[in-house]
Amino acid sequence: WIGYSAREKVLAVFFTFIEKIKPNRSFVKFLKDRDFKALPKWPSYLNKLREVFISNMKTIIHEGLDSKELAERKYLDDKYVDGLWINFLFILKFWIDDTSTGFEKTDAAIEKSVNLSMDLMGKSALDAALDFGKFLFQNR
Numbered sequence: 001w002i003g004y005s006a007r008e009k010v011l012a013v014f015f016t017f018i019e020k021i022k023p024n025r026s027f028v029k030f031l032k033d034r035d036f037k038a039l040p041k042w043p044s045y046l047n048k049l050r051e052v053f054i055s056n057m058k059t060i061i062h063e064g065l066d067s068k069e070l071a072e073r074k075y076l077d078d079k080y081v082d083g084l085w086i087n088f089l090f091i092l093k094f095w096i097d098d099t100s101t102g103f104e105k106t107d108a109a110i111e112k113s114v115n116l117s118m119d120l121m122g123k124s125a126l127d128a129a130l131d132f133g134k135f136l137f138q139n140r
Contacts, residue, residue, distance in 0.1 A: 006064030007118040010084065013056065014110045017088075018095055018103070025096075032096050053088060057081045061121075070121045073130070080121050087117050 004012065021028055031045075061080050064070035070080065091113060095106040120126060 006060050006067070006069050007114070009060045009063075010057070010118065011111065011114050013053075013060075014088065014091055014114055015107070018091070018106060018110070022103070028092075029096050032093070050085060053085060054081055057084045064118075064121070068123075070118075071123045071127055073127070077121075083117055083120075087113050 058081055065072055091110055094109045098106045
């Protein structure tokens with residue numbers, strides 16, 4: 001774990017969580033069918049999960065910012081954790097609805113969605129676009 005990058009840590013958390021809840025899939029589906037009709041407000045029993053998730057992701061994001069794996073962006077880097085929570089909820093729902101053998105589609109969704117999230121949080125074309133927008137705004 002110590003040698004993992006921020007990306008690898010987020011991937012590990014997502015994959016491990018899904019692996020741990022697989023034996024209780026019927027119960028999770030029952031809860032989803034009963035309680036997830038009012039999204040974006042999630043059921044109160046997810047508050048503790050969200051609290052633990054946010055705390056862990058903040059630590060990982062801080063490490064990613066320190067190592068320069070993730071880009072520091074004024075006003076945006078504080079929202080990285082919220083994006084990962086939304087990604088997590090997406091993966092949870094995707095897994096609940098997944099009918100593929102061994103949940104292989106969920107595995108692919110985790111990898112692709114986390115990689116996209118981490119790419120968006122890293123130095124990228126987004127930074128160039130923001131820099132260009134700032135330049136245009138200051139020189140209008």
